Amino acid sequence: MSKELEEIYKKVCLLAGEKTSIKADKKKGILTGLKKLEETLKANKKQEEENSKRINEILKVVISLANLKYDKKAKISNKKSHFDALALGINMLGEELEASTISLHEKEVLLKEIHHRVKNNLQVISSLLNLQSEKIKQPDLLETFMESQNRIRAMALVHEKLYQSKNLSQIDFTEYVHSFINQMSSSYSLDPDKIKMHMLADMNPHFFKIDTAIPCSLILNELISNSYKYAFPKNRKGNIYLHFAKEKETKNTAQYILEISDDGVGISPEIDIKNTSSLGLQLVDLLTSQIEGKLELDRKGGTKFTIRFPVEKN
């Protein structure tokens, strides 16, 4: 059994509230489960590296298409995966654009649109993948596993809400925030007397398009996980606050505020949030600019992240 596996095993015993000296048959069950998990994670890591390479390749072709250059083609493997279909689709689209008799201006408009859509989606996927493979190099596999679950669940929740809503292209973010908090507190099964979660969200519905909802949900996930993980070390007690509201609006746009704060130990002064090597805050920065938002950090009395972003009215 590898060192990591041993560590995880101990943690699982702790989580299950058991001494390391549990019954032999139970131990065997846990161990086989963990070995499988370890194998899966190893296989996943290779897959993720491969995936982010593919994404970069496809992105390059998209960028050259957006510059009206048609000679670059994305590689297609024999695996028949979604990446292969994406690569093939981009290639075929490039061929059609090159051959079509539509005006240069029409092409430009069309391509900008494609570029924008594909890039946004791929950026999110690719940041997620980077994040994952980066983390798997670190020894704590169990935590990694739980965290990747959270990231995926945060996105899945957006999709779920989307399908539930009558209007298929928009999601009520107020409702999302509430479901998210429920999910989050149950995934960090912590003592509620130690960390209290407070919602200061407006109860009115606020409908967001998926392009805004996904980045917002991921930002929320990163910042709240950080507060849970780092703000209250050892036996420190405290509070996490989430504030979500519409701040002001003009005829065409509304400005929203998303604020995640805690009264914990604070982020150490050496950490520059605009320039971290850690991926969580990088992702927050990237996603904030994706929604054309502004990110602020207030370090007084703990940690307070404020994101202000515009949403176009329809």
Place this chain on the structure above:
Amino acid sequence: MQKNELRAFTTWLGDNDVCYTVVKQNAVVELPDAIENSDSVAKLSEGKIYPMLVNLKEIKSISKEARDHFSMQNRPPGVSAIGLLIKSPASTLIGNFFLGLNKSIVPVKLFTNEEKAVLWLKQFQKK
């Protein structure tokens, strides 16, 4: 029934009067393959016009020229309708190209189930 093994396809005429084309595993379909296919279908049909089932499930890619050839915009169609059998993400995507950007002059429909495809194709059999 006689099966023809082409470079990228297998073709034959079924007892049910439906013409079949199956794309070979990981085939990269180019213009010569497309021409080879329509020639083979013409020979099988012996002057008659049949509906055709094309199984795209195993395809890897298809060039612009081959797509244009299959859209039959500038030639007599040779078939009365096309049912496309899809499964992988790539085959689905190619199927959609034939419904949109590379629209064929005969009716085209996508299927994941072969029986349903044949049922649909039968209405295009010339009596």
